Amino acid sequence: MPFDALSDASDEALLVAYGNGDTAAASAxxxxxxxxxxxxxxxxxxxxxxxxxxxxxxxxRLWRIAPDWRQGEAKVTTWLYRVTVNLCTDRLRKSGRSVDIDAVVEPDDGRASVEATLIETDRAA
Structure with a gap:
C-alpha cells in the first residue's frame, strides 16, 4: 500500500493489508x-x-488474527479494546488488585447506543 494511502486507509483496510503481508500497513x-x-x-x-x-x-493477538480477519463483523478498535480490557482484568486478578469495571469509561466506538437506536426507531414509527 503506498505511503499516502496508509494515512487515509481505515483500520480494517490496514489490518487486511497486513494480513496479506504489507508490513507498512502494520506500522501505520x-x-x-x-x-x-x-x-x-x-x-x-x-x-x-x-x-x-x-x-x-x-x-x-491482533497480528495473529490479521490473516483471518472477517471484514464487517467488528471494528478493529472495538476488538482491540475488548482484548485490552480482558488482559487488564487478568493482570489485576493475578496481582490480587481489583478495579470497578463499571467505573472505567469504555472507549466510544462511534455508533449510537442500543437505547438511542430504539428511541429513534420509536420516533420514526
Missing part, C-alpha cells in the same frame, strides 16, 4: 492505535510499564 496501524489503547490500559492498571506490556500482548 500500530502508530494510529497504540496511544489510545495505551492510555486506556494505563488508566485501568495505574502502571505505565504494565500497560505497555498489555498493549504489546494485545497487538500481538
Amino acid at each position: 496501524l500500530v502508530l494510529r492505535l497504540t496511544p489510545r489503547v495505551l492510555g486506556y490500559a494505563a488508566r485501568v492498571l495505574g502502571d505505565r510499564a504494565e500497560a505497555e506490556d498489555v498493549v504489546q500482548e494485545a497487538m500481538l
Whole structure:
C-alpha cells in the first residue's frame, strides 16, 4: 500500500493489508492505535510499564488474527479494546488488585447506543 494511502486507509483496510503481508500497513496501524489503547490500559492498571506490556500482548493477538480477519463483523478498535480490557482484568486478578469495571469509561466506538437506536426507531414509527 503506498505511503499516502496508509494515512487515509481505515483500520480494517490496514489490518487486511497486513494480513496479506504489507508490513507498512502494520506500522501505520500500530502508530494510529497504540496511544489510545495505551492510555486506556494505563488508566485501568495505574502502571505505565504494565500497560505497555498489555498493549504489546494485545497487538500481538491482533497480528495473529490479521490473516483471518472477517471484514464487517467488528471494528478493529472495538476488538482491540475488548482484548485490552480482558488482559487488564487478568493482570489485576493475578496481582490480587481489583478495579470497578463499571467505573472505567469504555472507549466510544462511534455508533449510537442500543437505547438511542430504539428511541429513534420509536420516533420514526
